[in-house]
Amino acid sequence: MKLPELRALIHTAIEHTEFAGKVYFAGGCVRDHLLGKESTDIDLTVELPEGGVRLAWYLHEQLGASHPIVYQRFGTAMTMFKGIKLETVMTRAESYRPQNRNPKVCHSDLYNDVMRRDFTVNSLLMSVADGCILDLCERGRQDLADGIIRCVREPQLTFGEDPLRLLRGIRFALRLGFEIEPITAAGIRDHATDLQYIKQERIAEEFNKLIVMKDIERTMRLLESSGVLAQILPEVAALQAILPNRYHHLNGLEHTFEVLRYCPPEPLLRWAALLHDVGKVQCEVLGKDNMLHYYGHEIKSAKLAASILKRFMIAAQDSSRITKAIAKHMVYKNIGYQAERISLKSLRKLILLPEADVELLLSLIHADNLSHAPDYCMPEQIPCLREQLSKELKKLSGIRFNLTGKDLISELGVQQGPLVGKLLKIAKHKWLEDPEISQEALMRILREKL
Structure with a gap:
């Protein structure tokens, strides 16, 4: 349902009630509407004491919205209406305790409600009464037109109150294709270490949205340049210390970014690419040839990855698949540039694996191959291996290992x-x-x- 249609329904329902002229669409749904996009998460702000909770019950009774879920502490409620999630809240002011992102709230006017919000493009309102757009911070519409992410207030206040906004700001910039204006970007850098005070599950929730962004290279560079990567994934940030060599023309972190660039936005593959070399820092040894070597780094990486994936709330089954792919990502380094030296037995081993696991492994190896130094890049290896595998599957059509x-x-x-x-x-x-x-x-x- 488009926002104007929903506005008309709610307007008709609340006309001639205490809510008339007091209800506004707020935040992302207004932003998306002005960008020509639809939203299924709708925020409504009500300029009445306890207005959010009261409106939710009213919509439940008059429009048949679902039974409200009420968060009395914050004066908010959530209900579903025609497949749309409605979050209703009274206009409010917030005060924060140090190192605690849960605010103390009290009823306030519409202006103060707008000025407490994170970014100007999320501060726009649409009146339910007449559909007019309100830009009370006086920069929202212009920043939306210019493609800018900017804090409503001073970044030190915005990020100091709730450091999770650092990750949200980066996510909005990536999702919308916007730039983060310099003062806001500096604020993100200044407050990156404050993420230590945020619950890990909140960080995990945000990062799991970031890892499947279409422009993953820009995603990782924003996280790295802002200092956020070092704070939330120090194991990955540490790969910058892995120096280029004859096999890798980039340092360990840049190589990881390159591998990610060759991966489509599939969460398991992106996680495998991100963590496939994290064990190198602990495996580095100087060989007799006076070169640094990383023997067994794939096994160490898999073990570290298991711990990291648990930290980021990845389901145990998915974590197992990711770590198995990481542990095996070096297995075909010696089968030749066109997989001409792979044995029939090794090829058949792939047939014993679940098809999705084979795809994950081969996609990871292919992305890794493409990211090596030019003399050691093997762009044809995995495509040739896939072709051989396809032929062997046809040859063994109907024949499977079924013993249990x-x-x-x-x-x-x-x-x-x-x-x-x-x-x-x-x-x-x-x-x-x-x-x-x-x-x-x-x-x-x-x-x-x-």
Whole structure:
């Protein structure tokens, strides 16, 4: 539903009530409307004491909006109407305690409500009564036209009250394709260390939106240049210390940015690319050839990644898939520029993996390959490997490794435990050598091992 249509519905419902002339659309929905975009999250501000909660109940009773969820401490309520989330709040002033982003609120007038907001482009209002746009901070419409992210007040106040606004400002700049004006950008740099006072789940929520931004290179450069990356992902920021060598023409951080650039906005792949080399800092050794080496860095990176992904609230199943891809991202370094040296057995190992995991691994390796120094860049390796894999899948059409642990327990009489895993590993090894081997033949081999 477009904002003017919703305005007309609410206006009709509240006409001749205490809410008439007191209700305004606010924030992102007004911004998006002026940019020609639709919003499904609508903020309404009500210039009455407890007006947000009271309006939510009124819309529930008169328009059939859902039963309100009330946040009495902040004077806000949330309800659903025709698939749209409505958040209603009284016009208010806020006061913050040091190192605490939860404000103490009290009712105030419309001007003070606007001036408490974060950025000028988010401070615009639309009157529900007549549809007029109000720009009480006097810079919102111009900044929207100019493509500028600017704090409503002094950045020191805006970011000092709520450091999470640093990440929001960067996200708005990226999402809208806007520039952060210099004074606001300086404020972000000055307050980057204040993110230590923000709950990790709030940081995770914002960063998980950032990592799938279309322009991921600009995303990472804004985070790095502002000091935010070093604060929220010091393991990644530390990669700047990894110097270029004959295999990598960029330092470790720039290489990571390059790998990300070759990854589409898929969250698991972006996370794998971001963390695929984080273990290098701890694995660096000076070899007899007087060169720095990073032996086993993929395993160390996978272990570090597991901890980081937990910190950023990534689901355990997704984390497992990401870390497995990271742990294996070096596996094809020696199979040739066109995968001409890959063995049939190694190729068939991919068939045993879930298709989505194969795609994740190969996409990560391809992005990593493309980001190496020109003499060691292998742009054709993974496309050629994919072609070989496709041919082998057609050749083995209908033939799959279907033996399970339950089969072993049932047929061989073994107890559930480590032995089952060991026997399955032996069976898979035999299947990779001869995919047409029968289940009966596999069982005979396994019985001989008992």
